[in-house]
Amino acid sequence: DYELCEEWEHLYPVPREDLINLRREHLLHLLEMGDMEKALQLLQRIEDPGVCLAISEQSLDQHPNLAGSHFLADYLTAHFYTSLTTARRNEIQALYIGSKVLLTLPEVSRVNYFHLSSKPLLMLEQLLMNMKVDWVAVAVQTLHQLLAGQEIGITVEDIDSLLSKYAEKALNFPFTLKEKRS
Numbered sequence: 001d002y003e004l005c006e007e008w009e010h011l012y013p014v015p016r017e018d019l020i021n022l023r024r025e026h027l028l029h030l031l032e033m034g035d036m037e038k039a040l041q042l043l044q045r046i047e048d049p050g051v052c053l054a055i056s057e058q059s060l061d062q063h064p065n066l067a068g069s070h071f072l073a074d075y076l077t078a079h080f081y082t083s084l085t086t087a088r089r090n091e092i093q094a095l096y097i098g099s100k101v102l103l104t105l106p107e108v109s110r111v112n113y114f115h116l117s118s119k120p121l122l123m124l125e126q127l128l129m130n131m132k133v134d135w136v137a138v139a140v141q142t143l144h145q146l147l148a149g150q151e152i153g154i155t156v157e158d159i160d161s162l163l164s165k166y167a168e169k170a171l172n173f174p175f176t177l178k179e180k181r182s
Contacts, residue, residue, distance in 0.1 A: 002026040006045075016051070023055045024062075031059070031068030039068075043075065053080050060092070066110060069117060070099035090153050094118050097146045097154075104138045121154050121162065128166045136163075 005022055008014075014022075023046065030039040046052040053076075060072040073096035081089065098117040101124075102110050116123035120143060127136045140159060147156055 024058050027059050031064045036071050101139045104142050
């Protein structure tokens with residue numbers, strides 16, 4: 001049906017908002033199906049960069065699945081970096097990095113941390129609190145690689161500070177003095 005609508009728009013004028021809504025729904029459908037190649041082709045067929053940007057941003061704001069969010073964040077960063085405001089750029093880059101970290105986790109556990117995909121530092125803290133030390137090691141390594149040269153409001157120092165804070169808490173052993181009774 002989406003292809004038929006696309007053919008129809010070549011024959012008859014379609015209002016811009018309807019065009020954006022139709023393409024957004026088509027893109028979300030392709031992302032949910034996991035067909036990233038067709039999603040990329042769809043975005044490449046859109047001639048107006050403003051329409052393409054609107055469709056991509058609106059689709060990302062719909063919070064598609066993990067792979068879809070990662071794809072859209074990557075696409076927006078690669079194609080519309082200069083068109084985005086600094087705040088929006090940081091938000092999209094944080095989502096890209098967070099989704100990349102999520103992809104390093106075991107597949108069955110990703111759903112538990114998906115809501116934190118736009119907050120990688122908070123995701124790291126949640127992993128530490130859940131005592132997922134092996135996962136944290138992989139996540140930290142991934143974050144260090146991704147943060148090289150990036151400006152997203154998170155630094156390597158923030159990660160190191162968080163790790164130091166939890167390492168200190170892990171070594172803190174509260175104890176009580178017991179009274180000797182005769």
